[in-house]
Amino acid sequence: MLLLTCPNCGVEADETELSAGGQAHLKRFAAGSSDDEFESYLFHRSNAKGVHFERWRHSYGCGKWFLAARDTNTLEVFGTYPAQTPEPPKDLIAAIKKKRPDWKGFAK
């Protein structure tokens, strides 16, 4: 069972308490953007096999959103951090690189 620590309330929650919210750090495009930008913001996803940055909601706990870095191939959780973080924290990236030397790095 997947366990994620909610950075908002500090609870180590199992997945039945949480809702997955898809890929994190998407750059928003709205009115005035090109069709390509809008399509890719709405639909295109990295769908990575390996390191994945994603949004989660502590729905049956504090109710708040947060972000997580996780390996979709092993289910290893690298860490969680607040939803207000525009890009993954540097120390988290460094920790992932250490564990996954082949990883190409964070890409939007």
Added chain:
Amino acid sequence: MKRYSAFAIAREAVRYHQGWERAWASPVPKKEYDVIIVGAGGHGLATAFYLGKNFGITNVAIIEKGWLGGGNTGRNTTIIRSNYLQDPSAAIYEKARSLYETMSQDLNYNVMFSPRGVMMLAQTEHEVRGYKRTAHANALQGVKTEFITPGKVKYLCPIIEVNGPRFPVLGALWQARGGTARHDAVAWGYARACSDMGMDIIQQCEVTGITQAKGQVTGVETSKGAIKCKKLAMVVAGHCGVLAEKAGFRLPVESVALQALVSEPIKPCMDVVVMANTVHGYMSQSDKGEMVIGGGTDGFNNYTQRGSFHHIEETVRALVETFPMISRLKMLRQWGGIVDVTGDRSPILSKTPLGNCFINCGWGTGGFKAIPGSGWAMAETIAKGEPGALAAPFGLDRFKEGRFIDESVAAGVAH
């Protein structure tokens, strides 16, 4: 290829079954093919089959990283139906369903297609209205379905509790010509027919790179070396995002785990397929007597082919509520597959940003039923370089244009 027949069984019986041939060859890859298909699941194999049968293109390789049919094709619960809502879906799923009817004869391979009928229970007012709408849409599409009463539900499947405490059965969408087929046999039958046409099925060979020049694919890198091709088709279901990344583009798809389980075998007790979308579970009985059970996908991106335990719990709870008599059955096996889910729950059969590269994916939780129709449409797209009438609505361009084929109702439960 020697034909399978009653006569062949008799012939082999008198010579101690020494004369059966291998069903397909395991060749060493050639340097170049007219068409390379990545992925020897049902969709990849059916695409190859119709390339040969409908277009005479047989210089084809089907490259598979594991064993053929070892992906979702060999992991699914084999429900076949075509009672979708939108016209493009009805067209391709009904084409597939009708091809299933003659598949055993067409392939000379018994795929055990069993049109036993598929029933989708309506357990809320909302569902009643939704399914009535689908039944009307199906009537216009020429797909025979009907909305039936709780009495008829009980008559067709006596083990259902129609007066359940939470969600009594209010009716059902019934497709008498839907059913099930033997999943492995579908892959094996196509593989045998493709091999017989001279195509190369290359197993235990992973495509690791896609070589390109001037916006065209020139070949693939594999664990067995580089192989050139004139056209490439990616038919890898849950791994479509991984392969697309290698080709340099992204897809509107996310991969999640979907699970299924089977019980210990019991005496025949239901001869239809029942899906209960509100409580979220579905069940049928295999020829061996096991109850074949499926439910929902996990919510998060996942490539582990396992799935989470609490989903089994939810599914089993839903089914015990619907079929109280199964409450003391023991479950024998559980497994998962990685399904490729799109935003509108409809598949992608499409050209790609690379000129001679085509993609077939996004069948998500419900593509077993579509295998022959999808192969038929995909072969046409590859052979002509442009999609025909069946495939055209399912292009990638629909996401840019907002022209969705919304099947989130018809596919409310994974199946």
